[in-house]
Amino acid sequence: MNKKYAEPGEGDEEALPRPIRTITDLARVAGVSPGTVSRALAGKSLVNAKTRDRIQALAREHGFQPNQMASALRRQKTGVIGVAIPLGHDRQQQISDSFFMTLLGHLADELTEKGYDLMLRRVIPERDEDWLDRFIRSGIIDGVIVIGQSDQFDRIEEVADGYLPMVVWGNHQEGQRHCVVGADNRLGGRLAAERLIAAGAKRLAFFGDTGPFEFAARYAGARDVAQAMGVSITSVSTHLSPEQTSKEISSFLAEHREEIDGIFAASDSIAFACMQELRKLDIKVPGEIKLVGFDDLPIAKQTLPPLTTIRQDIEAGAHGLVDLLLRRLQGDETESLVMPPRLIVRETA
Structure with missing residues (x-):
């Protein structure tokens, strides 16, 4: 025999109790207003302890969970x-x-x-x-x-x-x-330039767009060190979309390869693109050109050769x-x- 949920006023002994899905359903069972149920479930002291405990016990008994999104909206919080x-x-x-x-x-x-x-x-x-x-x-x-x-x-x-x-x-x-x-991006730029110069580089190139504040600070730090050490440094505007990055690096190397022996890439992603383009031109790293990146992404230690870089945690x-x-x-x-x-x-x- 099929069973059905009881509706108010129905006396079918085979009917099952209506499931409790809403605060209104729980209020009906508890014999209180929906507002009282809401306050009791929130633990508000406006509801006396005995009533609050009874409503919370009923909620546990029926496995009732208030709608979290509705609750969040009432609190003006979305999570x-x-x-x-x-x-x-x-x-x-x-x-x-x-x-x-x-x-x-x-x-x-x-x-x-x-x-x-x-x-x-x-x-x-x-x-x-x-x-x-x-x-x-x-x-x-x-x-x-x-x-x-x-x-x-x-x-x-x-x-x-x-x-x-x-x-x-x-x-x-x-x-x-x-x-x-x-x-501290400026300090990171100084560390990169110092490493390149210590490794023997005397003609540096910075690959990156100096418009964004982070990259501008990295270039400024490298420039500080280069000027103090009497080393030249050139800024090469490089975008961050993969195809453009590769084209811009390739174009610069085709015209200015002999003018640089050290590259500071504004990010590890740009450094990876540099390594690919240098490999295509059969330019040895670090034998002919030294390279330093910035970020220390997980893949930096897996490149060939592994990338020297500036780590930001x-x-x-x-x-x-x-x-x-x-x-x-x-x-x-x-x-x-x-x-x-x-x-x-x-x-x-």
Whole structure:
């Protein structure tokens, strides 16, 4: 015989009790209002202890779990952290870039550990000048992590004036208002140039776009050392989309190969492209050209030869981004976190 759930007023002895799916269902069973149930489940002292305990016991007995999203909306919390990657400096760069994927992996681990979900946006600012404001006002995120300042420094500064729960991966400048986590990029650039010169290089080239603040600081640090040591250094504008990167490196080497004996790549991804183009031209690394990257991505130790690079601790940076953001969600005015870079000597310089 088929069984059915009992409806109010029905006396069928074979009927099963109606399942408890909502606060209204639980209120009916408990004989109280839905508001009382909501307050009791939240542990509010407005409901007397006896009634609160009885309602919570009924909820456990029936395996009732309140709708978490509805609860979050009532609290004006979503449990979601937005992660935005603005690509104003290079719209063809892909978020499958090894650096982004490494940082995003660590961020996902950290946010999951803290009970948050992650919502990712790849942003082309020239298509959406209001990208950051709209993301924040969407009502679907509790706070935002911006990966890279790109050419959006002023936009981020404006938003930081009125929006506390935002932390940015990027370069720190004296007097800036937004909270940043990142390496001391200028020091990293100095370490790279010092290593190249110590390895015997006297004519340096910096591969990278000096528009973004992080890369500009890395070049400035390398230039400081080159000028102090009486060594030449040339800046070669290099994009971060794989196809463009390879073409630009190949074009420069075809015309200026004899003019350089050391390369400082603004990122490990650019350094990997350099190694491929140098190999095509049968230029030995480090025999003919020394090479230093920046990031120390996991693959850096697996290249042939293994890449000498400047390490910024990406895992520690992800931890710092989440820690500072959660503190700012609690209303704290946090300071920026500037991490010391470290030279990792392998075989390319």
